[in-house]
Amino acid sequence: MPREAGLMTNQMITAQGLTKTFRSKGQTVEAVRSLDLAVGEGELVAFLGPNGAGKSTTLRMLTTLLPPTSGDAVVAGCDVRRDPAGVRRRIGYVGQGSSGGHTQRVRDELHAQGAFYGLGRRETRTRAAELIESLELGQVANRTVQSLSGGQKRRLDIALGLIHRPELLFLDEPSTGLDPHSRANLWQHIVELRRATGTTIFLTTHYLDEADRLAERVMVMDHGSVIADDTAWALKESLAGDRVTLTFESATDASAAAARLGGEIDGADGASARVVTVTAPGGDRALPRYIRELADAGIDVAAATHRQPTLDDVFLALTGRSLRDEAAHAAPIGEASEPVAA
Amino acid sequence: MTTTAPAASAGTTAGTRPTGFVRDTAAVFVRESKPLVRDPFSVMFSLVQPLVFLGLFGPLLIGAAGGDVAGTLQWFVPGILVMVALFGTASTGANLLFEMQTGSHERTLVAPLSRSALLVGRALKEVVPLVIQGTIVVVVAVPFGFAVDVAGLAVGLVILAVFGIGFGALSYTLALSCRNRDWMFWMVHQTLLFPLMILSGMLLPLDDGPDWMKVAAAVNPLSYLVGAERALLAGDFGDPAVVGGAIAAIVTCAIGVVVGVRAMRRAS
Numbered sequence: 333m334p335r336e337a338g339l340m341t342n343q344m345i346t347a348q349g350l351t352k353t354f355r356s357k358g359q360t361v362e363a364v365r366s367l368d369l370a371v372g373e374g375e376l377v378a379f380l381g382p383n384g385a386g387k388s389t390t391l392r393m394l395t396t397l398l399p400p401t402s403g404d405a406v407v408a409g410c411d412v413r414r415d416p417a418g419v420r421r422r423i424g425y426v427g428q429g430s431s432g433g434h435t436q437r438v439r440d441e442l443h444a445q446g447a448f449y450g451l452g453r454r455e456t457r458t459r460a461a462e463l464i465e466s467l468e469l470g471q472v473a474n475r476t477v478q479s480l481s482g483g484q485k486r487r488l489d490i491a492l493g494l495i496h497r498p499e500l501l502f503l504d505e506p507s508t509g510l511d512p513h514s515r516a517n518l519w520q521h522i523v524e525l526r527r528a529t530g531t532t533i534f535l536t537t538h539y540l541d542e543a544d545r546l547a548e549r550v551m552v553m554d555h556g557s558v559i560a561d562d563t564a565w566a567l568k569e570s571l572a573g574d575r576v577t578l579t580f581e582s583a584t585d586a587s588a589a590a591a592r593l594g595g596e597i598d599g600a601d602g603a604s605a606r607v608v609t610v611t612a613p614g615g616d617r618a619l620p621r622y623i624r625e626l627a628d629a630g631i632d633v634a635a636a637t638h639r640q641p642t643l644d645d646v647f648l649a650l651t652g653r654s655l656r657d658e659a660a661h662a663a664p665i666g667e668a669s670e671p672v673a674a
Numbered sequence: 675m676t677t678t679a680p681a682a683s684a685g686t687t688a689g690t691r692p693t694g695f696v697r698d699t700a701a702v703f704v705r706e707s708k709p710l711v712r713d714p715f716s717v718m719f720s721l722v723q724p725l726v727f728l729g730l731f732g733p734l735l736i737g738a739a740g741g742d743v744a745g746t747l748q749w750f751v752p753g754i755l756v757m758v759a760l761f762g763t764a765s766t767g768a769n770l771l772f773e774m775q776t777g778s779h780e781r782t783l784v785a786p787l788s789r790s791a792l793l794v795g796r797a798l799k800e801v802v803p804l805v806i807q808g809t810i811v812v813v814v815a816v817p818f819g820f821a822v823d824v825a826g827l828a829v830g831l832v833i834l835a836v837f838g839i840g841f842g843a844l845s846y847t848l849a850l851s852c853r854n855r856d857w858m859f860w861m862v863h864q865t866l867l868f869p870l871m872i873l874s875g876m877l878l879p880l881d882d883g884p885d886w887m888k889v890a891a892a893v894n895p896l897s898y899l900v901g902a903e904r905a906l907l908a909g910d911f912g913d914p915a916v917v918g919g920a921i922a923a924i925v926t927c928a929i930g931v932v933v934g935v936r937a938m939r940r941a942s
């Protein structure tokens with residue numbers, strides 16, 4: 333749905349066959365493989381994928397930090413190869429690491445950023461004051477960046493990315509490394525920014541809930557390719573279906589029920605051998621039917637639950653791996669930022 | 675798939691004007707100077723070592739010269755000034771190294787700044803602490819009998835500043851090529867610093883050293899700087915060493931900036 337909608341409106345990002353291959357120490361890494369992208373004006377897109385999927389590399393090509401190995405991209409109306417300066421003037425970029433200089437004061441850094449984007453002195457000051465206010469940095473405006481908490485640093489990063497009112501904002505893992513409270517706070521700021529300005533936002537994340545909560549459109553990336561692209565709702569609906577979990581008194585009942593309903597037994601032994609999970613579109617309506625059908629066959633259901641699928645179920649269905657497990661191995665912020673490649 | 679984005683050329687970016695090299699350089703220079711403005715005492719950081727040399731080496735040299743305080747200081751203080759320029763600017767790349775490892779440098783690469791400005795603005799910033807530090811050294815030495823020619827000091831500081839821009843640029847170049855390998859930066863830094871210092875004759879005269887040392891000193895730009903500073907601080911503007919020092923500073927500056935700008939261009 334959003335893909336078609338994208339074609340109707342102005343394109344903010346388009347890419348064809350975007351590819352990046354790294355060669356280091358005799359090894360080749362195909363970080364991004366022939367990626368096609370179309371993001372319309374005003375969209376909020378989440379690029380979801382495990383660590384090493386190629387999310388940052390994609391962002392860095394779109395933001396002119398890395399030259400593509402092959403393929404083309406037009407960002408905010410400018411070609412990333414032919415007019416990188418044009419792209420840079422129009423976009424905001426919040427990278428994976430902390431972008432304030434550690435010995436700089438928060439307000440000074442915002443003023444410097446304004447000058448970098450060619451804003452006049454007066455405009456820079458007004459804009460910095462606005463951002464300090466809206467991103468709740470007032471308390472720390474005269475402190476050095478190194479003294480800030482993770483959440484405060486991240487809000488400064490976003491303020492820095494917004495100083496010139498870009499029409500398109502790239503956010504690379506905005507909430508990685510933050511505690512739950514700071515994450516919720518950050519999300520609120522992103523949603524509010526979107527509501528107030530209509531800025532197009534393209535963010536990467538390996539957090540399922542982040543993609544689910546924030547984005548209208550989710551692109552799932554794995555091993556350098558986009559393997560799904562739709563609304564979170566449609567992805568869950570089409571790929572996974574609802575999850576109906578039935579618990580039985582015995583493993584024998586469970587295996588009989590699994591065979592009958594086309595479900596899967598959760599585990600080989602113990603309590604999980606008595607649990608069957610069935611994937612069914614419209615699980616809330618399927619549940620009473622299953623119970624009736626099993627009762628007719630003389631099998632008693634001890635307990636039953638039904639839940640909506642998560643994006644993790646989607647990822648599992650697409651790749652056979654759980655994103656939740658992969659995210660647990662995610663590198664902390666800072667360490668994950670690779671050197672700028674030649 | 676057509677790409678039309680009229681919003682890109684109007685509207686939200688109306689406040690963004692195209693930027694030129696000079697303005698970009700000024701913006702980078704102002705940013706880099708801010709921590710010093712906010713915390714002026716931070717200039718003392720790289721001044722500690724030269725002052726230690728002055729305080730601990732000075733008395734020994736005076737003793738060796740049979741107690742000739744004024745004569746020894748006249749010879750020794752200009753060398754300490756060059757040491758200030760060397761120590762202050764050699765480690766400046768460490769800041770960039772750190773900013774490359776966080777995300778600060780990356781942010782400046784995404785900003786619409788000229789690549790040359792990113793390097794030149796940083797290198798120009800070296801001038802400010804260097805001039806302050808040089809002045810402090812001279813002020814400290816005067817009560818002990820160091821006689822300074824003020825005009826000579828001014829010209830001497832200009833020459834040091836030109837050298838400092840170049841040497842700072844080289845330090846940034848080293849940082850850009852070491853990327854996330856801190857150890858490599860510090861290894862090269864430590865390996866070069868003391869040989870450059872000793873083979874310039876700033877601490878001990880090289881007149882009695884072996885020939886290979888004299889050859890090494892002849893290709894060390896710092897030797898010429900030390901010679902020039904000794905002449906200038908004594909008010910001897912006619913000494914050919916002054917021209918030699920000025921040329922050494924200009925050559926260092928030119929090489930540093932050219933090499934540094936190339937490294938910065940490659941970084942994006």
Ligand SMILES: Nc1ncnc2c1ncn2[C@@H]1O[C@H](COP(=O)(O)OP(=O)(O)O)[C@@H](O)[C@H]1O
Nearest residue numbers: 354356361363383384385386387388389670673
């Ligand atoms: N500069 C680089 N040199 C070599 N390999 C790199 C470089 N940057 C990224 N890679 C590799 O490319 C792949 C994708 O990395 P990245 O885009 O950072 O993934 P993500 O952001 O999704 O975690 C990884 O295998 C990573 O190791």
Ligand SMILES: [Mg+2]
Nearest residue numbers: 387388428668
């Ligand atoms: Mg990444």
